Amino acid sequence: MRPLFLKYDNYIECRLCPHLCKIAPGKRGICRVRQNTGDRIELLTYGVLSGRSYDPVEKKPLYHFFPGYKILSVGSYGCNMRCDFCQNWNISQKSVDSLKPDTDPDRLADEAASVPDNIGIAFTYNEPVIWFEFVRDTAIKIREKGLFNVMVSNGYINRDPLGEILEVIDAFNIDLKAFNEDFYSKLAGAKLEPVKESLKAISKAGKHLEITTLIIPGKNDSVDEMESQAEWIAGELGDETPLHLSRYFPMFKRNDPSTPQETLTRLYEAASKRLKYVYIGNTRGESGQDTWCSKCGTIVTMRSGYNIRLMNLSETGHCKKCGFPVYRNFTLPFREVR
Secondary structure (H helix, E strand, O other): OOOOEEEOOOOEEEOOOOOOOEEOOOOEOOOOOEEEOOOOEEEOOOOOOOEEEEEEHHHOOOOOOOOOOEEEEEEOOOOOOOOOOOOOHHHHOOOOOOOOOOOOHHHHHHHHHOOOOEEEEEEOOOOHHHHHHHHHHHHHHHHHOOOEEEEEEOOOOOHHHHHHHHOOOOEEEEEOOOOOHHHHHHHHOOOHHHHHHHHHHHHHOOOEEEEEEEEOOOOOOOHHHHHHHHHHHHHHOOOOOOEEEEEOOOEOOEOOOOOOHHHHHHHHHHHHOOOOOEEEEOOOOOOOOOEEOOOOOOEEEEEEOOEEEEOOEOOOOEEOOOOOEOOOOOOOOOOOOO
């Protein structure tokens, strides 16, 4: 793998993400957690946690990766985007000057392995791309325990470090914030194309992939844009790639009204024309929650919040009626979950 930074006379260029921050001695990049220490880029948050919790894997959200099981979720601080609507702004934009390490990869792996029905660890809450060294080291330890690694990310990472991450991460949920460049530039301080390239690389590597789009009224809620997004996902990633449409609530610097339920329903219907598994999240509505076999239409999962009931499935996640592999990642003992 190529180095994560390049040294020049007056600065070091960070090569982790597409920003390619040129960082002067003692200064930090856009993410606020990677600092030029004089001869290298140092991760200031190695072992620093903002939170840890045992969550349903559906909360990531991952609906097609061991549904009904739990996963140890951990996160840190900082982000390499500047979304003015960030739902976790209190940790993504927080200063790390006074924070101290409170864990290490071995301790987290031991903890994850000690809890029944826990499938592994999810790197989430803030942006795990910028936590690269800690994510990599911990994921290796998790693999040694026979468990799985999940990454919930904005996908804003360069090809070489993503290649290394792909060696140790089993499942991804990537936040595809919109399907227009203007949105990324003005609202997130980033670019769309690198995220699309990351999605294609994850899919090509055969990793489990699901996508989430937070729907913000007037910004990324047009039917035309959703149709284009769904068409691209189906063509480049496969029409069985699950897409989660999540309801927006006013947060951080943005005060737009919450996403209307009818908007989510309209976009759900538009995306469902090209994609077999579309879901609606972050809402109390009952529609857009359950999973049907895309081949024969038999219901295989009923969801009410995080109450999950699996049915009509074999032990390997195949539809009992037609044999179609609805869930392709079942390797743990299957049991009905209520």
